[in-house]
Amino acid sequence: MEFRAGQRATWTKTITEADVYAFAGITGDFNPLHVDAEFARHSRFGERIAHGILTAGLISAVLGMRLPGPGGIFLNLALKFLKPVKFGDTITAEAEVVSYRSDKRILTLKTACRNQRGEMVVEGESVLLVDPLPKE
Amino acid sequence: MEFRAGQRATWTKTITEADVYAFAGITGDFNPLHVDAEFARHSRFGERIAHGILTAGLISAVLGMRLPGPGGIFLNLALKFLKPVKFGDTITAEAEVVSYRSDKRILTLKTACRNQRGEMVVEGESVLLVDPLPKE
Amino acid sequence: MEFRAGQRATWTKTITEADVYAFAGITGDFNPLHVDAEFARHSRFGERIAHGILTAGLISAVLGMRLPGPGGIFLNLALKFLKPVKFGDTITAEAEVVSYRSDKRILTLKTACRNQRGEMVVEGESVLLVDPLPKE
Amino acid sequence: MEFRAGQRATWTKTITEADVYAFAGITGDFNPLHVDAEFARHSRFGERIAHGILTAGLISAVLGMRLPGPGGIFLNLALKFLKPVKFGDTITAEAEVVSYRSDKRILTLKTACRNQRGEMVVEGESVLLVDPLPKE
Numbered sequence: 001m002e003f004r005a006g007q008r009a010t011w012t013k014t015i016t017e018a019d020v021y022a023f024a025g026i027t028g029d030f031n032p033l034h035v036d037a038e039f040a041r042h043s044r045f046g047e048r049i050a051h052g053i054l055t056a057g058l059i060s061a062v063l064g065m066r067l068p069g070p071g072g073i074f075l076n077l078a079l080k081f082l083k084p085v086k087f088g089d090t091i092t093a094e095a096e097v098v099s100y101r102s103d104k105r106i107l108t109l110k111t112a113c114r115n116q117r118g119e120m121v122v123e124g125e126s127v128l129l130v131d132p133l134p135k136e
Numbered sequence: 137m138e139f140r141a142g143q144r145a146t147w148t149k150t151i152t153e154a155d156v157y158a159f160a161g162i163t164g165d166f167n168p169l170h171v172d173a174e175f176a177r178h179s180r181f182g183e184r185i186a187h188g189i190l191t192a193g194l195i196s197a198v199l200g201m202r203l204p205g206p207g208g209i210f211l212n213l214a215l216k217f218l219k220p221v222k223f224g225d226t227i228t229a230e231a232e233v234v235s236y237r238s239d240k241r242i243l244t245l246k247t248a249c250r251n252q253r254g255e256m257v258v259e260g261e262s263v264l265l266v267d268p269l270p271k272e
Numbered sequence: 273m274e275f276r277a278g279q280r281a282t283w284t285k286t287i288t289e290a291d292v293y294a295f296a297g298i299t300g301d302f303n304p305l306h307v308d309a310e311f312a313r314h315s316r317f318g319e320r321i322a323h324g325i326l327t328a329g330l331i332s333a334v335l336g337m338r339l340p341g342p343g344g345i346f347l348n349l350a351l352k353f354l355k356p357v358k359f360g361d362t363i364t365a366e367a368e369v370v371s372y373r374s375d376k377r378i379l380t381l382k383t384a385c386r387n388q389r390g391e392m393v394v395e396g397e398s399v400l401l402v403d404p405l406p407k408e
Numbered sequence: 409m410e411f412r413a414g415q416r417a418t419w420t421k422t423i424t425e426a427d428v429y430a431f432a433g434i435t436g437d438f439n440p441l442h443v444d445a446e447f448a449r450h451s452r453f454g455e456r457i458a459h460g461i462l463t464a465g466l467i468s469a470v471l472g473m474r475l476p477g478p479g480g481i482f483l484n485l486a487l488k489f490l491k492p493v494k495f496g497d498t499i500t501a502e503a504e505v506v507s508y509r510s511d512k513r514i515l516t517l518k519t520a521c522r523n524q525r526g527e528m529v530v531e532g533e534s535v536l537l538v539d540p541l542p543k544e
Contacts, residue, residue, distance in 0.1 A: 011164060013302065014309040014320070018290035019162045022297075026155045027193030028147060031200030033207060043207070052210040053189060053196040057163035060189040064167030071169060071179070074188040078214045090310045116310050154426035161297020161430075164307075166421065171300075173422040174498045174524050184422070283436060291434045298427045299465035300419060303472030305479060315479070324482040325461060325468040329435030332461040336439030343441060343451070346460040350486045 001068065001130055003100040003107055009067035011058055012092040015050050015085055023054040050085040055122050058093035059111045063126060067095045068107055072128040075106070079124035083115070090116040095126070105130045139236040139243055139266075145203035147194055148228040151186050151221055159190040186221040191258050194229035195247045199262060203231045204243055208264040211242065215260035219251070226252040231262070241266045275372040275379055275402075281339035283330055284364040287322050287357055295326040322357040327394050330365035331383045335398060339367045340379055344400040347378070351396035355387070362388040367398070377402045409476065409538060411508040411515055417475035419466055420500040423458050423493055431462040458493040463530050466501035467519045471534060475503045476515055480536040483514065487532035491523070498524040503534070513538045 013019075024030050029051055032039035040048040056079055063072055085091060091113050098108040107130050113122040149155075160166050165187055168175035176184040192215055199208055221227060227249050234244040243266050249258040285291075296302050301323055304311035312320040328351055335344055357363060363385050370380040379402050385394040421427075432438050437459055440447035448456040464487055471480055493499060499521050506516040515538050521530040 012304060012308045012311070013164060014307055016289050016293055018293045022158055022162050023193065026158050026190070027197045028149060029193065029197035029200040031196075031206055031208070033209065034200075039206070051193075051196055051200075052213070053193050054162070056192070056213075057159065057165065057187075057189050060167075060187055061163045061165040064165040064170075064187075070167055070175070072167070073169065073220075074215075074217045076214075076216050077188070077192075078212075079210075080212050081210045084209075088309070090308060153424050157424055157426045158297065160300075161294065164296075164300070164302045166300045168420060171422060172420045172498060173496070175420070285436060294430055294434050295465065298430050298462070299469045300421060301465065301469040301472040303468075303478055303480070305481065306472075311478070323465075323468055323472075324485070325465050326434070328464070328485075329431065329437065329459075329461050332439075332459055333435045333437035336437040336442075336459075342439055342447070344439070345441065345492075346487075346489045348486075348488050349460070349464075350484075351482075352484055353482045356481075 002102070003068065003097045005097050005099060007067065007097040008094065009062055010092050010094050011062035011066060012090060013058060014088065014090040015054070017087045020048070020050050020054060020087065023051050045084050048087060050087070052081045052122070055085050055091060055113050058091055058113060059095070059126065062093040062095045063109070063128060068128060068130045071131045074126065075129055076127040077124065079122055081122055083119055083121045085115065085121055091121065138238070139204065139233045141233050141235060143203065143233040144230065145198055146228050146230050147198035147202060148226060149194060150224065150226040151190070153223045156186050156190060156223065159187050181220050184223060186223070188217045188258070191221050191227060191249050194227055194249060195231070195262065198229040198231045199245070199264060203233070203245070204264060204266045207267045210262065211265055212263040213260065215258055217258055219255055219257045221251065221257055227257065274374070275340065275369045277369050277371060279339065279369040280366065281334055282364050282366050283334035283338060284362060285330060286360065286362040287326065289359045292320070292322050292326060292359065295323050317356050320359060322359070324353045324394070327357050327363060327385050330363055330385060331367070331398065334365040334367045335381070335400060339369070339381070340400060340402045343403045346398065347401055348399040349396065351394055353394055355391055355393045357387065357393055363393065410510070411476065411505045413505050413507060415475065415505040416502065417470055418500050418502050419470035419474060420498060421466060422496065422498040423462070425495045428456070428458050428462060428495065431459050453492050456495060458495070460489045460530070463493050463499060463521050466499055466521060467503070467534065470501040470503045471517070471536060475505070476536060476538045479539045482534065483537055484535040485532065487530055489530055491527055491529045493523065493529055499529065
């Protein structure tokens with residue numbers, strides 16, 4: 001495989017209450033900001049919001065499915081959370097190649113998530129090992 | 137709320153096939169390393185492994201449930217993925233306070249995940265805003 | 273077991289966003305018509321719709337639960353998709369016996385799904401093998 | 409968009425107990441062949457098997473995600489169920505273009521599902537409407 005700086009891919013999904021509840025259920029993160037409508041109503045967000053790591057999951061999807069695609073595995077991940085994701089927001093995860101070391105098959109990408117208004121909600125960088133097939 | 141350097145909390149769960157499949161299902165990350173047993177058998181891991189971001193979800197849980205607990209929200213997250221998590225591995229997410237700026241209510245923690253053999257599988261740092269109640 | 277032409281059964285469920293998202297999650301069908309509210313808004317349907325095969329799942333239910341009931345297995349399935357199923361639509365799957373070959377235990381049924389306004393959204397035919405117990 | 413006869417795409421997933429149980433949960437098809445291990449043990453299959461329509465869901469995925477991809481919607485579906493899918497089987501859904509009527513944007517494909525031994529478990533034909541954007 002070869003990658004060039006600037007190569008891009010995206011992955012879009014509308015984040016729903018069902019997603020947030022399923023994510024709480026598999027991780028155990030029942031932070032009331034995510035699953036307690038009364039608590040959340042009195043928070044600065046005024047309503048329940050999605051887990052930041054759930055939004056990060058869309059970054060996992062764009063990397064695992066599209067760029068670099070099947071077989072890529074995470075080495076490093078760095079994220080800044082800029083804005084809340086509300087139930088019903090449509091989030092697009094974007095990945096853009098920064099650099100590729102073909103000798104070590106290490107791919108560095110800029111990653112970001114934007115909502116349906118184009119606002120960046122998460123930004124960061126991911127480093128992946130590409131094509132982890134057995135060494136001969 | 138007050139926090140002191142060195143304060144610790146943990147969160148433990150055995151990661152199952154059902155967890156991995158649910159995570160694939162809510163994010164769309166069907167990377168064959170996670171959901172295709174035949175592909176995974178020929179990978180360097182020899183079997184399907186959990187998504188790295190799913191393991192990171194346990195960090196979300198220890199932070200959201202225990203330290204700092206309800207109301208904390210992510211500002212920054214940095215993770216290194218050191219070893220694969222296999223189906224059936226029992227993962228303990230650990231959080232330890234590094235520092236707390238009480239004027240801005242910003243909490244910095246070291247975070248790590250270990251498996252049932254005590255091997256560190258993920259390590260990193262998280263920065264949270266604590267207690268996001270409405271401003272007076 | 274005996275079956276006569278004209279024998280009928282139904283199965284009803286309101287199809288929710290959670291159902292559609294779970295179906296996407298177990299199959300991997302993240303077609304944006306189903307999970308991307310922005311994309312769907314600009315489609316001819318104007319909003320997200322359920323997967324056709326999810327609606328077909330209600331046919332599986334009426335056959336597997338009621339007519340012929342436990343033990344029936346699909347041999348053939350043919351479906352026409354006539355109208356979209358929207359989130360919140362209440363769908364009734366109907367099955368009606370066309371014929372039964374008791375020597376081979378092969379049951380042929382007309383199957384259809386209607387929404388809460390009585391509009392047919394799916395129609396077709398199913399052929400099942402009944403009572404797949406071990407041969408003596 | 410243009411399509412040519414013979415164009416192909418695939419989609420692979422290992423079908424697990426969690427998938428079958430989730431599918432039962434969203435459709436209501438609790439046929440004991442799928443969710444009752446005791447009943448299934450005495451059936452001709454000797455163990456619980458996946459719902460046929462769940463396997464058909466992988467056909468929905470290959471069509472909705474890869475060929476023709478986002479925006480395709482089912483008009484017709486015909487399937488023959490040839491062999492049972494057991495928990496843990498790795499199923500590859502295949503789609504191959506038979507013909508395309510570009511004036512009506514109607515795409516006809518041969519579809520099949522094979523297990524990890526290459527055995528065909530489902531075969532059939534699908535007819536889709538491609539790119540259902542609003543008419544001008």
